[in-house]
Amino acid sequence: MKIIRDVEEMMALSRSWAGHTVGFVPTMGYLHRGHTSLMQLTRPLCEHLVVSIFVNPLQFHANEDLGRYPRDPEGDAQKCAAAGVDVLFIPEGFYPANFRTRVIVSGVSSRWEGAERPGHFEGVATVVARLLGIVAPTVACFGEKDFQQLEVIRSMARDLALPVRILSGPLVRDDDGVALSSRNVYLSPSQRERARSLNRALFAIRDHRGTVGERLAAGAAFVDSDKIDYLAIVDAEDLEPLPDDAPVTRSARAIVTARYGSVRLLDNVAIEPDPR
Amino acid sequence: MKIIRDVEEMMALSRSWAGHTVGFVPTMGYLHRGHTSLMQLTRPLCEHLVVSIFVNPLQFHANEDLGRYPRDPEGDAQKCAAAGVDVLFIPEGFYPANFRTRVIVSGVSSRWEGAERPGHFEGVATVVARLLGIVAPTVACFGEKDFQQLEVIRSMARDLALPVRILSGPLVRDDDGVALSSRNVYLSPSQRERARSLNRALFAIRDHRGTVGERLAAGAAFVDSDKIDYLAIVDAEDLEPLPDDAPVTRSARAIVTARYGSVRLLDNVAIEPDPR
Numbered sequence: 001m002k003i004i005r006d007v008e009e010m011m012a013l014s015r016s017w018a019g020h021t022v023g024f025v026p027t028m029g030y031l032h033r034g035h036t037s038l039m040q041l042t043r044p045l046c047e048h049l050v051v052s053i054f055v056n057p058l059q060f061h062a063n064e065d066l067g068r069y070p071r072d073p074e075g076d077a078q079k080c081a082a083a084g085v086d087v088l089f090i091p092e093g094f095y096p097a098n099f100r101t102r103v104i105v106s107g108v109s110s111r112w113e114g115a116e117r118p119g120h121f122e123g124v125a126t127v128v129a130r131l132l133g134i135v136a137p138t139v140a141c142f143g144e145k146d147f148q149q150l151e152v153i154r155s156m157a158r159d160l161a162l163p164v165r166i167l168s169g170p171l172v173r174d175d176d177g178v179a180l181s182s183r184n185v186y187l188s189p190s191q192r193e194r195a196r197s198l199n200r201a202l203f204a205i206r207d208h209r210g211t212v213g214e215r216l217a218a219g220a221a222f223v224d225s226d227k228i229d230y231l232a233i234v235d236a237e238d239l240e241p242l243p244d245d246a247p248v249t250r251s252a253r254a255i256v257t258a259r260y261g262s263v264r265l266l267d268n269v270a271i272e273p274d275p276r
Numbered sequence: 277m278k279i280i281r282d283v284e285e286m287m288a289l290s291r292s293w294a295g296h297t298v299g300f301v302p303t304m305g306y307l308h309r310g311h312t313s314l315m316q317l318t319r320p321l322c323e324h325l326v327v328s329i330f331v332n333p334l335q336f337h338a339n340e341d342l343g344r345y346p347r348d349p350e351g352d353a354q355k356c357a358a359a360g361v362d363v364l365f366i367p368e369g370f371y372p373a374n375f376r377t378r379v380i381v382s383g384v385s386s387r388w389e390g391a392e393r394p395g396h397f398e399g400v401a402t403v404v405a406r407l408l409g410i411v412a413p414t415v416a417c418f419g420e421k422d423f424q425q426l427e428v429i430r431s432m433a434r435d436l437a438l439p440v441r442i443l444s445g446p447l448v449r450d451d452d453g454v455a456l457s458s459r460n461v462y463l464s465p466s467q468r469e470r471a472r473s474l475n476r477a478l479f480a481i482r483d484h485r486g487t488v489g490e491r492l493a494a495g496a497a498f499v500d501s502d503k504i505d506y507l508a509i510v511d512a513e514d515l516e517p518l519p520d521d522a523p524v525t526r527s528a529r530a531i532v533t534a535r536y537g538s539v540r541l542l543d544n545v546a547i548e549p550d551p552r
Binding site: 101 | 287405
């Protein structure tokens, strides 16, 4: 496995691959089984597999955890090599001097994480657009754990007609049901125990029969957190909330974000439409 | 020459060209020698040459001339065929339903045309990003006539690491010195005569020896128009105005936009730094 830190070198290599299949899994590092599952999903689809590790300052705002985002470069490299990655791209000087372009996806990015974290999805869309430009993959894989992010990226790729197939990999849970996240490392043992309530709530929402409002009430009863930022059932494509007083009639997602001290945890689960 | 109107068909064709050199000249049609000169510049650099004609509603605001922008589809097709174009792309249904992505280039797009036409460069950057995605060229060529637009596109291509070389072609003048523009067709004979003053002003600015302010005064004396939107000497890369009280010490551009009735005309000329 080759480690590349220079943006120009990565671009020269990806340009030399023109006509080949190239897979790409962008990450912020501190890799877990959620990330490696995306690599495993992408590996058979490409001749060259690239993973990037870049903690993107554009998607954090001033009082977020950019500075203390967890890092483990050696462990990350071992996991990538074991997953059959060809190139690990850890860019230095990622944004050029006078970088002045932003990619903004409206609609799907306005609610939920977009409302809680102003500018977050602008930062995500911009970094992903630039990464896709540098790596020029034929297929890029993102986790369903960040479900809204995935839909923002799908919208961008479709609207800008990017020459890449956007693939998604299912959320991966730990043995106790908690969704894998690099930020789980910040949880105290008692917070971790309470965090198990989030997936229980989502499964209750998924399995309850009734209107959207009734499902949400059934789920909310489970949540044990310091603060629920949101708990909703949304359209699986545009992320708009479904009406409270009707059953689920189309492909949907139950999404939750809750806080444990200063740690925000996200989780989600697919909701199939009620049988008619 | 093949004419393609369907976006998916154009994408399928460009994807089949992976590994080949593809040239691209995006236009709004009503082609003149300025456009065909870009095709001639690009033709030797590529195996496949694509020209697009699309009058992009995103770059016009409500009270501009979108509805009456001149059109000549048959003449355009003849000129493209004569210039050795392989594919003329005249998209129908260019923006998909729920199109929600915008590309914004700050800095270089804020002054001049950006200030006179709010949202204009956002529309330009967005349509060019989507066109580049659809056509996937290895080289794309833009006219220096729209000098600020060219710098906006260069910034975007650099920032998003687009796998395309951005080429520019010199502004082309008519025999009377007026810069070729599709909008010249709207000028009355007397407006056309007065419009000759713009290139005279620019050449006076270029040839005058003195400070920026003195050069501009020398040029302004020539301009005969209903309104000057701006007349300036700017840095050739970031389009910031050079200080009035100093000579030109770096590569610069004299730019002018002036009105004749409802017609806005743009012109520009390169200014070499004064010898030390």
